Amino acid sequence: MRTSPFARAVGVALGAALLQLVMVVAFSWPAARTAPRDVPIVVTGPQAAVVAGLLDRERPGAFDVRTAPDEAAARAAIADREAYGAVVTAPSGPKVLTASAASPLVAQQLGAMAAQLRPGGAPVSSPVQDVVAADSDDPRGAGFGALALPLVMSGLAGAVLLTFAIPSLAWRTAGTAIFAVLGGLDVAWIAQGWLSLLPGSYITLAGVMALTVLAVSGTVVGLAAAIGRAGFGLGALTLLLLGNPLSGATSAPELLPQPWGAIGQYLPPGASATLLRSAAFFDGAGGAGPLTVLAAWAAAGLVLVVVGGLRGRSAGEAEHGREPALA
Structure with a gap:
């Protein structure tokens, strides 16, 4: 039974409206609900217990407050990416340590909170020190946050081009790897050499970018090989519509609605943002987890390519088996 043009138009319009709804919700909902949720911070000094209690009363659930023996330990926790900041108490008043490079x-929120700290009920002066600062050319992290979406979109676009332009699955896989290497070198040069968004080793940053591109494009190429063109849609839905808004690249995973902030760290955009921060500003501290996530996605893409190759071979053998034997 053929579908009438009217029914087809209505169906396509409804599908497009649903996709639009999903996109608006995916991108606007996390941004509209940004707030601290169990953000790890450290308190130390003689009034540490007082400050911890004050934070728990004034901002319940906002901070995961831990104690440290002294200021040096608090700074070490920030440098190791175990905490986003610290409150160091002293008789002269508390001092707030932040890390704008982490978020x-x-x-900014910790700095605003500093002026409100009143241990014992008395107003105090609360200086703020940024102990691991963001790049001076991108102090608000706007440029860094804008890297996530182009990386994902270019990875998706590259996967589509490679799939349609290269019939051979083996050469398509090789092209994906070459694309990832070239993409990593190019994007790292733009981010560091031209826009000056990221300090650190160029080779290290290029490696992170390349692994990100490989995780995205490799997964989509593998999905297309394994399940056909539907793999493009599944890849875009997972990596772009879900992964990008949940990446925390413009904020922090702990500022997103939970458990979505945590889930976002298991997707390439979120893992890439975290690994880039670690590599650029923290000498790799806290990078093992996101590195493992990106490597796992890249490996999954390779597995899907193998599955697609086996499926294609089986289909070819079945087709050959149906051919009449030659006399």
């Missing part, structure tokens, strides 16, 4: 938005 400019969290650093």
